[in-house]
Amino acid sequence: MPSSAGPSIDTITEGGRVTQVGEGQEAEESAPPVMTFGAPTAGEVLAERYELVEHINNDSAGRLVWRGVDVVLRRPVAVVLRYPGGDSATEMLQAAVAASRVIHPNLVGVYDAIDEDERAYVVREWVDGQSLRELVADGPLDPARATAIGNAVASALAAVHATDMVHGNVHPGTVMISDEGRVVLADARTDGADSQDIDVRAVGGVLYFALTGHWPHTEVPLHGATAGHGRASIPDAVRDAAGVLAAPRQVRAGVPAYLDDLTMDLLDAEIAPPPSDVLAAELGRLDVPADDHYLDSAGPLRFAADTEDEPSPLAAAGGRKVAIGIAGLLAVALVGLLIGISVLGGDDKSPGTNPVAAPSSNPPANGEATPAATAARKLTVREARIIDPDSKLRDELGGADKIIDGDPDKVWGTDTYTAAKFGNSKSGMGVWLDLGAPHNVRSVRVNLSARGASAVLYAGTTTHPSTSAGDKALVTSYKRTQIGQPFEGSQSGTTMYFDGFKSDQKYRYLLVWITELPSNDRGYQIDVEEITVQGS
Numbered sequence: 001m002p003s004s005a006g007p008s009i010d011t012i013t014e015g016g017r018v019t020q021v022g023e024g025q026e027a028e029e030s031a032p033p034v035m036t037f038g039a040p041t042a043g044e045v046l047a048e049r050y051e052l053v054e055h056i057n058n059d060s061a062g063r064l065v066w067r068g069v070d071v072v073l074r075r076p077v078a079v080v081l082r083y084p085g086g087d088s089a090t091e092m093l094q095a096a097v098a099a100s101r102v103i104h105p106n107l108v109g110v111y112d113a114i115d116e117d118e119r120a121y122v123v124r125e126w127v128d129g130q131s132l133r134e135l136v137a138d139g140p141l142d143p144a145r146a147t148a149i150g151n152a153v154a155s156a157l158a159a160v161h162a163t164d165m166v167h168g169n170v171h172p173g174t175v176m177i178s179d180e181g182r183v184v185l186a187d188a189r190t191d192g193a194d195s196q197d198i199d200v201r202a203v204g205g206v207l208y209f210a211l212t213g214h215w216p217h218t219e220v221p222l223h224g225a226t227a228g229h230g231r232a233s234i235p236d237a238v239r240d241a242a243g244v245l246a247a248p249r250q251v252r253a254g255v256p257a258y259l260d261d262l263t264m265d266l267l268d269a270e271i272a273p274p275p276s277d278v279l280a281a282e283l284g285r286l287d288v289p290a291d292d293h294y295l296d297s298a299g300p301l302r303f304a305a306d307t308e309d310e311p312s313p314l315a316a317a318g319g320r321k322v323a324i325g326i327a328g329l330l331a332v333a334l335v336g337l338l339i340g341i342s343v344l345g346g347d348d349k350s351p352g353t354n355p356v357a358a359p360s361s362n363p364p365a366n367g368e369a370t371p372a373a374t375a376a377r378k379l380t381v382r383e384a385r386i387i388d389p390d391s392k393l394r395d396e397l398g399g400a401d402k403i404i405d406g407d408p409d410k411v412w413g414t415d416t417y418t419a420a421k422f423g424n425s426k427s428g429m430g431v432w433l434d435l436g437a438p439h440n441v442r443s444v445r446v447n448l449s450a451r452g453a454s455a456v457l458y459a460g461t462t463t464h465p466s467t468s469a470g471d472k473a474l475v476t477s478y479k480r481t482q483i484g485q486p487f488e489g490s491q492s493g494t495t496m497y498f499d500g501f502k503s504d505q506k507y508r509y510l511l512v513w514i515t516e517l518p519s520n521d522r523g524y525q526i527d528v529e530e531i532t533v534q535g536s
Contacts, residue, residue, distance in 0.1 A: 078125065214236060216245055248264075420517050428513050460511065
């Protein structure tokens with residue numbers, strides 16, 4: 001999004017982390033002072049595009065957070081200003097570039113980043129709502145809502161981690177809940193101090209806070225909203241005389257055993273955390289209506305599946321699976337059930353090493369086992385094909401194999417057109433993928449050569465010949481099954497991440513359907529560098 005006022009988000013050197021400042025994080029008493037010389041005023045228009053409307057607050061780094069409006073697209077935005085700009089703002093701008101390339105419904109979108117020397121600013125999505133910290137101020141959440149929020153945060157982290165970046169600042173002040181109920185993660189750090197494992201453990205902290213109203217800050221550092229001091233203070237977690245953290249069920253009644261155990265395992269430094277996509281799958285499996293059996297206080301064992309063939313995602317990833325305690329074992333013994341105790345420490349790359357999962361202590365009412373998800377892995381795409389139903393020449397079909405060869409330097413690209421919608425001559429073009437057999441699919445990642453393309457992901461069950469008529473029939477059929485939300489050109493980055501797959505359904509054929517092209521110095525064109533499918 002270039003601008004005449006200074007370097008745009010496209011011209012700043014890319015950094016290795018993301019930064020999105022959320023309204024939920026106010027400045028602490030110890031925050032550095034904000035420079036007021038040349039401070040912005042309401043009504044001022046930055047970069048001839050972003051009108052400042054209202055000063056919201058200052059974040060913990062002393063940056064000014066304003067509510068604004070994009071006068072070109074007529075949409076609300078948040079503008080985060082830093083004084084001065086120049087070299088001192090390089091890290092913030094580099095991080096904004098990285099953030100703009102991770103597009104996910106549970107991440108705050110970043111639209112622009114500009115350096116004017118005396119100040120620098122990042123423009124991002126405006127979220128009408130409140131932080132988790134503010135939401136829980138009225139009391140802990142019910143287990144179903146806590147699970148849904150944890151699932152959203154883990155899904156956002158999975159998208160960040162898929163690009164080899166780290167968020168590094170997951171806590172109740174950076175988890176935002178919109179007025180419509182959408183959960184988004186904001187305000188990542190850029191100091192390089194954290195890891196993906198710390199991100200995942202922080203999800204345990206978010207769950208613990210949502211369930212109890214307290215933050216287990218010694219296990220998971222709370223950046224910018226430290227427990228115990230400052231205006232952003234959060235109550236410390238409950239501990240015994242030896243400093244041992246109290247489990248959520250010890251703090252309040254009604255927390256299901258499975259959620260209590262999962263939360264405590266994520267906070268246990270002696271247990272290796274699962275990958276974020278595996279955690280997201282497990283929380284997604286448990287993110288069900290409140291009257292479902294999973295929310296019973298005597299729910300399934302942590303990380304345990306309901307079948308002997310497939311362990312749950314966390315079990316397959318090497319997490320701990322334990323029995324339900326002495327009292328539970330006695331109860332199970334009375335009804336003649338045998339529960340094994342096992343510790344998982346294996347390598348899930350080795351076939352045949354997954355242990356037998358313990359049966360659920362509360363099976364579905366219909367007597368049928370609920371399929372359990374397994375750890376995600378990269379699926380092999382057996383065939384890729386270009387779908388071009390509206391072309392008479394059909395001269396853009398070659399090179400589809402380069403999209404799935406694992407080499408981002410080998411690409412398939414469209415021709416250059418005179419307008420974004422393929423010169424107004426086509427409804428779109430697509431990449432069709434055949435996984436070779438039906439699979440549980442977790443996500444599809446599409447790496448592109450430039451920002452600003454629009455695309456949708458579809459799934460189908462049939463194949464069609466590679467002809468204009470065959471392509472038209474394929475697109476018509478596949479459009480009945482849309483996966484996730486479409487990516488719009490004004491907001492999309494160079495990586496598109498689709499993850500709206502149903503856990504109880506298998507997929508073999510997928511279609512990445514491109515509807516608009518971004519502009520370059522010659523016209524409108526895009527290269528597809530690589531498409532990666534994760535699943536089991």
